Amino acid sequence: MHLIDPRLWTASFGTVRRPPKERRSIHSIIVHERYANYLYNHEYDIAVMKLATPLSFTSEIHSVCLPESSQVFPENTSCFVTGWGALREDGECLSPCLPKKTPIVLKIIGTNTCNSKEVYNGAIIHGMVCAGYLEGKIDACQGDSGGPLVTPDSRGIWYLVGIVSWGDECAKPNKPGVYTQVTYYRDWITSKTAESSPSH
Structure with a gap:
């Protein structure tokens, strides 16, 4: 261990x-x-x-629920990511290091799409989930790693879908953020x- x-x-x-x-x-x-x-x-x-x-x-200070391993968050599910990371590629946290004032709204991108040649070309494996937009512009960034990707269910209960893990820079077209998949x-x-x- x-x-x-x-x-x-x-x-x-x-x-x-x-x-x-x-x-x-x-x-x-x-x-x-x-x-x-x-x-x-x-x-x-x-x-x-x-x-x-x-x-x-x-x-x-709020809690977020862990999903069951069998829970499914389908493609195009709206999720929210927050963090104290950079607001742009190679940017720095702005004093007094407030989290992104409005949580960033991202959409889950299917693994087949994310693994296509023009996106991540097969790099998305078990335990990973993509979220964002293929056109780019909105994304988690440096310093957000370990942060939560969350979504509410129909009852308003919030679940932890993913954990900010990696990506190809920030908000580039065809390079959405990749998250550790919590259900896995x-x-x-x-x-x-x-x-x-x-x-x-």
Whole structure:
């Protein structure tokens, strides 16, 4: 099991990063056992972390539900991505590092389309999902990695569809963002969070 030293990290919560509404130390971080941190290798790009102390949800700090492994988010599903990343390719986070004021609305792009020669030419494999627009212009960007791609169901319950993983620069035509597909890793997440849960 690949572990990262949790003493090197903290988790921030809220709508402003500096200062955050809440901050927590990290008890443990578990990276997927099959993840290999090689350049351009994005397979198994997922980790879970356990906070050192509990967090209470408020009007400014919300939770999002994990989908079941069998849950399907079809092509053209509208999703929303937020983050503190750059607003343009090679750009920087703008002080005071606010998240994108309006969540970016993206559409899920089918794997067959995303794997076409003019898009990613077969690079989209199990555990990945594309979202964005083939015409470009709207996308996650540098600094958004690890951020949530979410969508509400008909009852208004929000689900985590994906995690910002990789792409070819930002918002280029035929180069939509690629996200870690949460449903693919749902059982893995369950196995790791169950291991770290208190016995009571």
